[in-house]
Amino acid sequence: MRIKNICCIGAGYVGGPTMAVIAQKCPDIQVTVVDINEERIAAWNNEDVERIPIYEPGLPAVVQEGRGRNLFFSTDVDTAIDKAEMIFISVNTPTKTYGIGKGMAADLKWIELCARQIARISRNDKIVVEKSTLPVRTAAALKEILKHTGNGVKYQILSNPEFLAEGTAIQDLLHPDRVLIGGDIETKDGIEAISALSDIYEKWVPKSKILTTNVWSSELSKLTANAFLAQRVSSINAMSELCEVTGADVTEVAKALGMDSRIGPKFLNSSVGFGGSCFQKDILNLVYIAKSFGLKQVAEYWEQVIIMNDHQKKRFAANIIRTLYNTVSGKKITVLGWSFKKDTNDTRESAAIYVVDHLLNEEAEIAVYDPKVQAEQIYKDLDYLESRNKEANRLNLNVTNDPYEACKDSHAIAVLTEWEEFKTYNWEKIYENMLKPAFLFDGRNLLNIEELTKIGFVIKSIGKPAPTKNSVVSKPALVS
Ligand code: NAD
Numbered sequence: 001m002r003i004k005n006i007c008c009i010g011a012g013y014v015g016g017p018t019m020a021v022i023a024q025k026c027p028d029i030q031v032t033v034v035d036i037n038e039e040r041i042a043a044w045n046n047e048d049v050e051r052i053p054i055y056e057p058g059l060p061a062v063v064q065e066g067r068g069r070n071l072f073f074s075t076d077v078d079t080a081i082d083k084a085e086m087i088f089i090s091v092n093t094p095t096k097t098y099g100i101g102k103g104m105a106a107d108l109k110w111i112e113l114c115a116r117q118i119a120r121i122s123r124n125d126k127i128v129v130e131k132s133t134l135p136v137r138t139a140a141a142l143k144e145i146l147k148h149t150g151n152g153v154k155y156q157i158l159s160n161p162e163f164l165a166e167g168t169a170i171q172d173l174l175h176p177d178r179v180l181i182g183g184d185i186e187t188k189d190g191i192e193a194i195s196a197l198s199d200i201y202e203k204w205v206p207k208s209k210i211l212t213t214n215v216w217s218s219e220l221s222k223l224t225a226n227a228f229l230a231q232r233v234s235s236i237n238a239m240s241e242l243c244e245v246t247g248a249d250v251t252e253v254a255k256a257l258g259m260d261s262r263i264g265p266k267f268l269n270s271s272v273g274f275g276g277s278c279f280q281k282d283i284l285n286l287v288y289i290a291k292s293f294g295l296k297q298v299a300e301y302w303e304q305v306i307i308m309n310d311h312q313k314k315r316f317a318a319n320i321i322r323t324l325y326n327t328v329s330g331k332k333i334t335v336l337g338w339s340f341k342k343d344t345n346d347t348r349e350s351a352a353i354y355v356v357d358h359l360l361n362e363e364a365e366i367a368v369y370d371p372k373v374q375a376e377q378i379y380k381d382l383d384y385l386e387s388r389n390k391e392a393n394r395l396n397l398n399v400t401n402d403p404y405e406a407c408k409d410s411h412a413i414a415v416l417t418e419w420e421e422f423k424t425y426n427w428e429k430i431y432e433n434m435l436k437p438a439f440l441f442d443g444r445n446l447l448n449i450e451e452l453t454k455i456g457f458v459i460k461s462i463g464k465p466a467p468t469k470n471s472v473v474s475k476p477a478l479v480s
């Protein structure tokens with residue numbers, strides 16, 4: 001079966017970049033990305049391609065290439081569904097905030113709405129692809145909804161989870177470690193649907209990297225991959241606390257570990273805690289699934305990854321307060337970086353939100369600089385926590401577009417995102433304009449401790465012995 005028209009429901013961090021790359025690699029396929037969010041669609045259609053709604057290196061050029069040729073962004077969901085032979089569902093699946101499973105289970109209401117809309121509109125057979133990350137066995141529910149339309153339309157449901165990471169989405173999409181396609185491998189129609197999707201990826205991905213499984217394995221593999229990745233970060237973060245009390249250096253420990261080919265060097269950067277829209281949500285979902293099958297030990301095992309991450313964020317904030325003589329009340333603290341990692345404007349679950357919330361509770365005055373996150377988003381993130389009223393958030397937190405202005409007259413700086421540009425600042429100038437002692441809390445082990453200590457900063461890094469002005473400390477070597 002040759003696919004000529006694709007519809008993707010959900011123009012977010014996954015739908016947008018994924019479809020832009022499919023459109024680039026398959027110029028003979030018309031790709032329409034639809035969303036109910038009019039503002040978002042308008043931004044994807046912005047004439048100035050640098051102003052699309054997602055900041056992602058390399059994305060503007062890919063969008064520019066396809067847009068208006070075979071890549072379209074629209075709010076007309078019905079028409080796009082009707083035209084397409086293959087429909088990707090790439091809508092959000094956040095943690096439930098109400099009812100049964102509140103705070104743990106994935107909220108599937110948007111997925112169900114998509115399924116009902118597809119069922120209502122479709123007049124010819126469709127392949128429905130789960131691109132969103134979903135609990136194992138969601139495909140069965142989708143099938144149920146689609147089966148009951150009574151209009152004779154046949155559906156094949158595929159699971160094709162996305163493994164891209166934000167900030168490197170385009171490279172991840174162009175050169176994936178693997179593409180996973182779960183489908184009904186026991187029927188002719190199922191195998192045909194799998195091969196229709198595989199044909200699309202084969203335009204640029206070697207066939208050896210396209211893995212076919214049954215639907216349940218595919219759904220569960222995605223949750224498992226995120227759980228394993230997050231678990232590595234929590235594991236190294238757990239060791240960072242031990243390093244701080246024993247005099248070991250977490251960067252050295254990570255390097256020594258990473259050279260063991262069974263462990264490997266990636267994802268061992270100790271930090272202020274992982275953030276992002278996926279890790280916490282997907283682990284909580286995994287924990288919920290395990291609990292609902294009565295697998296108490298399995299649930300507790302994975303829950304610990306989240307507990308450790310929360311602890312890391314809290315202890316980072318507590319360390320700032322303790323170091324500043326047990327009070328930050330009325331003191332200016334500058335936060336460099338608000339996004340959950342570098343090279344993205346996404347702030348979902350960013351550690352910065354929780355660290356700053358903690359400091360605001362202690363009456364600190366916060367200045368924030370982030371190269372890509374807008375002030376409006378920063379206030380929205382804090383308001384969402386409802387720790388204090390909106391006015392108080394705006395009164396006690398100031399967002400500036402100039403990092404030097406942000407750091408001026410502050411008691412301490414906290415680096416919370418690993419933006420490369422932070423390394424290039426004139427740190428002597430920053431030091432001169434700060435109150436002394438000038439404290440610097442590096443939540444990413446990003447900066448050169450030796451140079452900054454020589455300038456006069458008092459530095460606290462994650463998982464490292466505290467250097468003194470005269471001590472020789474090695475330059476932090478980030479583990480890739
Ligand atoms: P997102 O919130 O950025 O985008 C989802 C979009 O879907 C929103 O713009 C929303 O308006 C739209 N939407 C919701 N319901 C709709 C409906 N009924 N009709 C039309 N549009 C609708 O989310 P995201 O980050 O792109 O994530 C999407 C899915 O992909 C999630 O399941 C997530 O777990 C998974 N995922 C995300 C990443 C990532 O890095 N963000 C990576 C891999 C997988």
Ligand code: UDX
Pocket residue numbers: 162163164165166167226229233266267268269270271272273274275276277278279340341342
């Ligand atoms: C993650 C998965 O990597 C990706 O495969 C999946 O599709 C979506 O979820 P993402 O959340 O975009 O991607 O970014 P990722 O690079 O995984 O980082 C997640 C968080 O962990 C960030 O806050 C990051 O700073 C942190 N992290 C990552 C560390 O603290 N240390 C590390 O060594 C790696």
